[in-house]
Amino acid sequence: MKKLKLQDVVPFAAFIVIFVFFTIASGGKMLSAYNLRILLDQSMITIVVGLGVLFVAAQGSIDLSVGVNVAFSGVLATHISLRLSAPWLLIPAALAISAAVGLVIGVIVSKLKVSSFMTTIAMLIGIRGVVNYIQTKIGVEYLDVSLKILNEPYVKIPLFIAVTAVMAYLFEFTKLGRYSRAIGENETTARSVGVPVEKMKIAVFLLSGLLAGVGAIFTLISVGGSTNTMGNFLEMKVAMAIFLGGVLVTGGASARIYKVLLGAFSITIIVNGLALIGKSESQISETVEGILLLLILYAATAAARRDRRRSVKQAVASETSATEST
Amino acid sequence: MSTNLLEIRGLNKRFGPTHANVDIDFTLKRGEIRGLIGENGSGKSTLISIIAGLYPRDSGAITLGGAEYSPRSPLDANAHKVSMVMQELGVVGTLPAGVNVFLGHTRQFTEAGVINLNALNKAATKVFERWGLPKVPLNRLTDGMMIEMRKIIELARALSVEPDVLLLDEITQSLSMNNRELLYELLTRLKDMGKSVVVVTHDVDELIRITDTITVLRDGRVVGSVESAATSADEIKLMMVGRRIEGDYYRSDLAPDYSDEVALRVDGLTVDGEITNVSFELHRGEILAFCGLSDSGIHSVGKAVYGLSKRLRGTVKLNSSELRSATDALRRNVAYVPKDRDNEALMIRDDILSNFVLPSLDTLKGALGYLAPQRLRALALKMTAKLSVKCTDINQVMDSLSGGNKQKVNLGRWLAKSPELLILDCPTRGVDVGVKAYIYSLMLEAKRSGAAILLISDELTEALGMADRLVVMKGGKITRVIRRDEDFTEQSVIAVMV
Numbered sequence: 001m002k003k004l005k006l007q008d009v010v011p012f013a014a015f016i017v018i019f020v021f022f023t024i025a026s027g028g029k030m031l032s033a034y035n036l037r038i039l040l041d042q043s044m045i046t047i048v049v050g051l052g053v054l055f056v057a058a059q060g061s062i063d064l065s066v067g068v069n070v071a072f073s074g075v076l077a078t079h080i081s082l083r084l085s086a087p088w089l090l091i092p093a094a095l096a097i098s099a100a101v102g103l104v105i106g107v108i109v110s111k112l113k114v115s116s117f118m119t120t121i122a123m124l125i126g127i128r129g130v131v132n133y134i135q136t137k138i139g140v141e142y143l144d145v146s147l148k149i150l151n152e153p154y155v156k157i158p159l160f161i162a163v164t165a166v167m168a169y170l171f172e173f174t175k176l177g178r179y180s181r182a183i184g185e186n187e188t189t190a191r192s193v194g195v196p197v198e199k200m201k202i203a204v205f206l207l208s209g210l211l212a213g214v215g216a217i218f219t220l221i222s223v224g225g226s227t228n229t230m231g232n233f234l235e236m237k238v239a240m241a242i243f244l245g246g247v248l249v250t251g252g253a254s255a256r257i258y259k260v261l262l263g264a265f266s267i268t269i270i271v272n273g274l275a276l277i278g279k280s281e282s283q284i285s286e287t288v289e290g291i292l293l294l295l296i297l298y299a300a301t302a303a304a305r306r307d308r309r310r311s312v313k314q315a316v317a318s319e320t321s322a323t324e325s326t
Numbered sequence: 327m328s329t330n331l332l333e334i335r336g337l338n339k340r341f342g343p344t345h346a347n348v349d350i351d352f353t354l355k356r357g358e359i360r361g362l363i364g365e366n367g368s369g370k371s372t373l374i375s376i377i378a379g380l381y382p383r384d385s386g387a388i389t390l391g392g393a394e395y396s397p398r399s400p401l402d403a404n405a406h407k408v409s410m411v412m413q414e415l416g417v418v419g420t421l422p423a424g425v426n427v428f429l430g431h432t433r434q435f436t437e438a439g440v441i442n443l444n445a446l447n448k449a450a451t452k453v454f455e456r457w458g459l460p461k462v463p464l465n466r467l468t469d470g471m472m473i474e475m476r477k478i479i480e481l482a483r484a485l486s487v488e489p490d491v492l493l494l495d496e497i498t499q500s501l502s503m504n505n506r507e508l509l510y511e512l513l514t515r516l517k518d519m520g521k522s523v524v525v526v527t528h529d530v531d532e533l534i535r536i537t538d539t540i541t542v543l544r545d546g547r548v549v550g551s552v553e554s555a556a557t558s559a560d561e562i563k564l565m566m567v568g569r570r571i572e573g574d575y576y577r578s579d580l581a582p583d584y585s586d587e588v589a590l591r592v593d594g595l596t597v598d599g600e601i602t603n604v605s606f607e608l609h610r611g612e613i614l615a616f617c618g619l620s621d622s623g624i625h626s627v628g629k630a631v632y633g634l635s636k637r638l639r640g641t642v643k644l645n646s647s648e649l650r651s652a653t654d655a656l657r658r659n660v661a662y663v664p665k666d667r668d669n670e671a672l673m674i675r676d677d678i679l680s681n682f683v684l685p686s687l688d689t690l691k692g693a694l695g696y697l698a699p700q701r702l703r704a705l706a707l708k709m710t711a712k713l714s715v716k717c718t719d720i721n722q723v724m725d726s727l728s729g730g731n732k733q734k735v736n737l738g739r740w741l742a743k744s745p746e747l748l749i750l751d752c753p754t755r756g757v758d759v760g761v762k763a764y765i766y767s768l769m770l771e772a773k774r775s776g777a778a779i780l781l782i783s784d785e786l787t788e789a790l791g792m793a794d795r796l797v798v799m800k801g802g803k804i805t806r807v808i809r810r811d812e813d814f815t816e817q818s819v820i821a822v823m824v
Contacts, residue, residue: 174695175687182684185673192634192670193685194656253676 006303011246011259014296015266022273029276030269037153039265039272044160045070045218046264050238051167051257052211055176055204057242058255060184061116063205065105065123066212066238070231071131073098074216078141078226079134087144090220095213101127102209106202116205124235135228142225150221163214168257170207180204184251241267244296248304266296331356331522332377332395332491337386339372346372348546350386354491357520359513361533361554364543364566365758366730370526371413373543374493377524378410379403390491401430409484410493413526413729413756414668417476419469423462424450427482453486457512460505460620473500473666474620481509492516495526499755502620502784504824510536528758530559531787542566563759575763576791577770582810584612584794588646589778590747592631595640600626601802604640608747608778613769615781615793618823623802624782625665628751631780632662644747656685661740665751665782667729671736674725678717681724682706682739689743705742713738713764730761741768748772751782766792786816798822 023030030039049066056063077094081087105123109116149155171177179200182190191197212231219230245263248254270292274285332354339347346369354360362370376383379397388395390406397403400410417426424443425432427450435446447464454461459478468476477500484492498506513536516523527533533540534554541551542565549565590608595601601623608614616624629635631642633651642649649655655662664670672681683690683702690701706720713734717727724732737753750769754762769792773779783789789796798806798819806822808814 169696173697173699175691175697176695178680178684178687178697181676182673182680185676185680186669188670189673190684191652192632192662192664194632194652194654194662195684196651196653199653252673253680 005307007248007254007300007307008246010296010300010303011244011262011266014244014299015262015269018266018269018273018292022269022276026273026276030273035272035276039268040157041222042272043261043264043268044156045215045222045234046237046241046267047261048160048163048218049212049215049234050241050260050264051164051171052208052214053238054167054171054242054247054255054257054260055180056116056208057239057247057249058171058177058180058184058251059201059204060187060249060251061109061201061204062239062249063102063105063116063120063208064235064239065101065120065127066208066215067231067234067236068124068127068131069098069101069209069212070216070219070234071228072101072127073213074220074230075131075134075138075141075226075228077213077216078143078220079138082141082144087146090143090147091217094216094220095210098213098216099206099210102206102212103202105209106205109205110198110201120235132228135226140225140227143220147221148224150217156218156221160218163211164257164261167211171255171257176200176203181252181255184255185253237267238264240293244293244300246300267293329355331358331391333387333389334377335387337373337376337388338384339369339376339381340384341372346546347376347383350546350548352541352548354522354524356490356522357517358539359517359523359525359537361537361540362524362526362543363528363530363533363540363562364549365760366728368543368566369546370543371495372546374410374495374524374526375412377403377491378408378493380410404431404487404489407487407490408493409487409489409491411477411480411484411495411497413495417468417479420467422465423468423471423475423479424464426468426479427453427464427486429483431486450482450486453482457482457485457515458508459485459512460508472625473669474502474505477501478505490521492521492523493526494523496528496756497525498527498529498532499752499784502618502622503786504619506532528756528762529785530562530759534559534562566759575759575766576788577766580811580814582612582794584773585610585776589644590631590780591641591643591646593641593643595627595630595642596638597623597626597630597635598638600635601630601799604630604799604802604804606797606804606807608780610776610778611773612794613773613779613781613792615783615789615796616799617783617786617789617796617819618799621801622799622823624799625751626802627799628662628664628749628780628782632660632749634662657688659743659745660747660749661685661743661745662749663737663740663751663753665755667732667736667755672724672732674723674732676724678710678715678720678722678724678727678735679703679706681735682709682720682742685739686743709738709742710735713741713768730757733757733761733765737765737768741772744775745772745777747778747780749780749782752784753781754785754788786819790814790816790819800824 029035053063053066073094076097077090080093081090105119108114108119179195182195183197183200187197220226241263242260244266245259247259270289274288330353334350334352337347337350350373364370375381379400379402395406397406424447428446432441435442450464459482462475462479468479477497498509501509513523525537534557537554539551540554540562542549542562544566587610588607589610593605595604604627616627618624630637632655633649644658668674679702683705686705687697691697710720715731715734754765769779781792794810796808797804800823
């Protein structure tokens with residue numbers, strides 16, 4: 001029998017509380033077909049990008065470059081596809097550029113041993129500058145109308161589901177996912193078993209970059225063009241979603257695919273709910289958002305602490321019961 | 327003043343449904359070295375943890391020096407001159423060695439809110455000198471230090487409070503032979519000073535040698551106490567398990583017995599600052615043991631062969647092709663069991679299943695790299711049953727298993743692959759005699775099936791008991807190789823080891 005961990009229950013409980021609260025507070029407006037569509041739309045980008053970052057988080061690292069990577073690959077890919085008058089080139093271009101950024105980060109983190117936090121913060125600042133520079137040169141650009149079809153729900157939603165399914169498969173059912181969690185649990189252990197730790201680190205940043213490219217495509221097709229504010233603060237939203245979902249900062253076995261979805265929906269509902277009950281656009285909305293996030297994260301941490309205490313108790317207890325059962 | 331320093335009457339401790347200590351009576355005299363022994367889970371760690379202030383007792387009375395004693399915390403116990411070295415490693419990796427010595431006692435070095443590191447290191451040096459402990463780089467972080475060095479830092483911490491009662495939980499198994507001798511001398515000195523020591527260990531012979539009296543625990547109760555001088559290892563073992571352990575658990579043949587086929591050929595292997603020019607051959611079906619003192623480099627040999635340290639020179643060939651890295655070794659069916667089980671081998675906060683399958687993912691995966699959950703489960707269940715790992719479920723967190731059962735998982739996950747080459751660094755560290763005997767039988771089974779085994783051991787008796795050939799190392803170099811049918815005795819090994 002698997003004991004339910006409090007740590008895994010809290011994120012669900014938080015989600016339900018948020019959901020019920022805003023459903024009631026908005027007088028049911030939250031559940032309107034129109035609003036549900038908006039909710040899904042708003043969550044999609046956070047989820048898609050978060051699915052990539054989850055691999056990094058599982059290893060106990062963090063990727064804060066995804067927001068700027070969305071902007072960088074989005075702006076460049078749009079420009080290239082317009083320049084060459086090949087609208088569909090947008091997709092491979094965005095993926096190639098974002099993956100290349102991820103690869104560079106992966107090499108820096110694994111080979112030069114710079115912490116992922118510092119590396120990706122540096123990227124966040126540095127690349128944002130490049131994006132702003134490019135944008136002043138080329139101005140706002142609009143996608144070719146032929147790409148509009150991608151924003152139709154019957155294309156966009158299956159696309160989203162396909163991406164999620166592939167990532168879930170990679171994370172839960174392949175060596176890449178298992179090795180990444182092992183690295184987060186204990187890097188020394190992973191190394192001494194023979195896990196190719198360096199290769200795995202590069203792989204997850206590459207993957208995280210690639211998914212930022214997917215995020216860029218999703219952003220472009222819902223906005224219709226590129227601006228230099230694309231992906232602003234997305235890295236924070238994604239990191240929040242992952243931690244809200246119940247993944248520990250240290251990664252490891254606590255990292256699971258469903259937690260990204262859970263966390264992303266929680267965040268989106270908070271933002272959307274505040275808008276519905278008319279608290280949006282006012283400065284107060286962000287403050288309330290911050291306070292709510294803090295509360296949920298506190299509850300999750302407290303739960304993790306309790307789980308830990310319980311496991312220590314169990315350890316000492318089983319020490320004794322092991323003999324009794326002989 | 328009464329000669330009894332510590333008196334425990336009717337002590338009970340429960341953890342949930344488990345009765346860890348049952349009506350314990352225990353008396354410790356001044357200047358007495360007391361051994362505490364029992365199988366894994368017999369309650370000995372719980373008992374000394376209560377004395378050290380780690381857990382409160384449920385009932386019973388404890389007096390220390392005639393006064394009622396109920397420590398609220400380890401620090402409170404320290405204030406009563408009681409200190410302990412714990413079984414699991416208790417140093418803070420991100421702090422330097424010197425600060426670890428005074429963990430919890432740094433206030434004495436604090437000036438205006440800042441710790442005066444110079445004064446602290448000076449005081450730490452004094453502790454090391456006063457007790458004759460081997461030198462440790464005080465400014466280095468304890469992360470990355472060898473397990474033995476970290477143990478010595480913990481010992482220094484315990485001694486720094488000038489304890490009247492020193493509690494040592496499984497310390498010798500982390501120490502190499504020369505430092506064990508240092509510890510024995512230290513115990514004698516403490517005894518002469520009128521201090522008392524409680525030693526917990528699984529090594530019966532050692533316990534008889536270094537203690538005055540031995541108390542045996544079983545299932546949380548005191549089975550009895552005996553004078554060390556008037557008992558035998560067999561008597562103690564009988565008391566521990568309540569049944570007689572059949573004969574010797576080492577192998578009984580007196581001649582080496584292995585194939586001519588070379589499995590592993592190591593040539594001129596050199597790791598900077600650790601080992602120099604190490605060359606040897608290991609054959610199919612052979613157990614080759616490495617013995618040596620703490621700076622001999624025996625543990626580095628295992629690491630370097632598995633590809634975990636940077637080789638400066640030399641080659642390591644498995645079936646005559648180079649083993650390039652640990653990843654290469656994993657792919658080519660080599661197994662490596664490191665000495666430090668909790669920090670280097672297992673993911674202790676993950677579940678049993680994840681720990682079991684980690685080295686076998688390549689063999690378990692199907693098309694598109696698919697790791698079918700039922701296949702992973704099947705492997706973990708099969709091995710849990712085969713090794714009789716005591717657990718309620720394979721989703722149980724690793725950390726909740728006892729030491730012996732953790733070690734079964736640690737070793738068993740490799741045996742699941744029937745490896746060609748096994749590198750075992752102290753495979754019986756911290757396990758009781760029952761599990762120990764079982765691990766030896768597993769080794770012999772692997773040997774019979776043609777596996778080559780590289781056994782690195784801090785225990786000479788174990789190496790002599792199991793090996794076909796024994797390699798003695800000193801100062802990072804091989805000093806002698808002895809075959810099982812030559813002068814295969816402790817004396818001849820020690821002669822070239824020290």
